[in-house]
Amino acid sequence: MIHRRDLLALAACGVGTGIIGARPVFAQERPFRILMLTFNGETEVERGFRDYLTDFGVRTEVIVRKVGRTQSDVAPVLSTLPEIAPDLIYTRGASMTLAVVGPYDAPNPADYVRDRPVVFALVAAPVQAKIVRSLERPGGNVTGAMHVVPVPVQLRAMQSYRPFKKVGALYSPTEQNAAAVVEQVREHLTAIGAELITRNFQTGPDGMPIADGVDVLVNELKAAGVDWIYLVPDTFGSTVLARISPPALAAGLPMFGATEMAVRQGGALVGLVSRYYAVGQLAGAKAMEILVARTPVRDIPVGTLKRFSLIININIAKKLGIYPPIEMLNYAEVVTS
Incomplete structure (x- = not known):
């Protein structure tokens, strides 16, 4: 029999961004604009993402687009990026994330978004899917939150x-x-x-x-x-x-x-x-590192929860x-x- 201490005793969500403590107030000239892409509307994941930023006093303007999970599905939305001008793009799932950023070794990188930060949630194996080069140092313009227990x-x-x-x-x-x-x-x-x-x-x-x-x-x-x-x-x-x-x-x-x-x-x-709400919070922490701490995306490790x-x-x-x-x-x- 596996025991509680072996199964569940990993430390609490602890998003580990280095931006923790009492709720701060950030000087913002305007709300950060986030383009949120989902394929079936907002879920507990997105609620966790939004709440994390709100709880830390980060003002955001979230533009939600419900799209499919293939490159042809997301292309019409991505064509409006110059008009929307998001500070960050949020994606859910491996298929949609790949449709947006492509594999890191894509032969035609111009077909994908490489000039704006992207944060994903609910991706089980981002290295194997070629979304990032490594979990510790993604190396591109995308990082995010994994959700599958080892x-x-x-x-x-x-x-x-x-x-x-x-x-x-x-x-x-x-x-x-x-x-x-x-x-x-x-x-x-x-x-x-x-x-x-x-x-x-x-x-x-x-x-x-x-x-x-x-x-x-x-x-x-x-x-x-x-x-x-x-x-x-x-x-x-x-x-x-x-x-x-x-x-x-x-x-x-x-x-x-x-x-x-x-x-x-x-x-x-x-x-x-991993609870969906907590995965969304973890993705929110990654977004906060990018938008508030101004940490380069390539240096922000892909995160996974420590409590299941x-x-x-x-x-x-x-x-x-x-x-x-x-x-x-x-x-x-x-x-x-």
């Missing part, structure tokens, strides 16, 4: 709840973020003598993933003998959780979530997660008949959504 820690939590030999995963191989996490899971499972079995979402004529056949994929994982389905932090996958959960429940397969949404809304039994939450969906536990170990209830948050 894979080995997630797997220990999963094993503590219910031992496994085989773990299944559904993901979009075209999404660099998801593919990078899948490879980390595969590596760590192999190291402990377990197996990862994957299935890819189908794609439409445009090469983008679609939800068709999700129930078939879940049943294939069941037939392959998986003990868990690991819900990869996949941007598309997060939009079809309602299609994944019913066949998984019908097959008696518990799901482990890498994100807060997967447990609260997506039918996962349990997850070890173990969340158990007790309604899913009842439906599956798979209940948590008693000790786990001493430190887990139990939800009934």
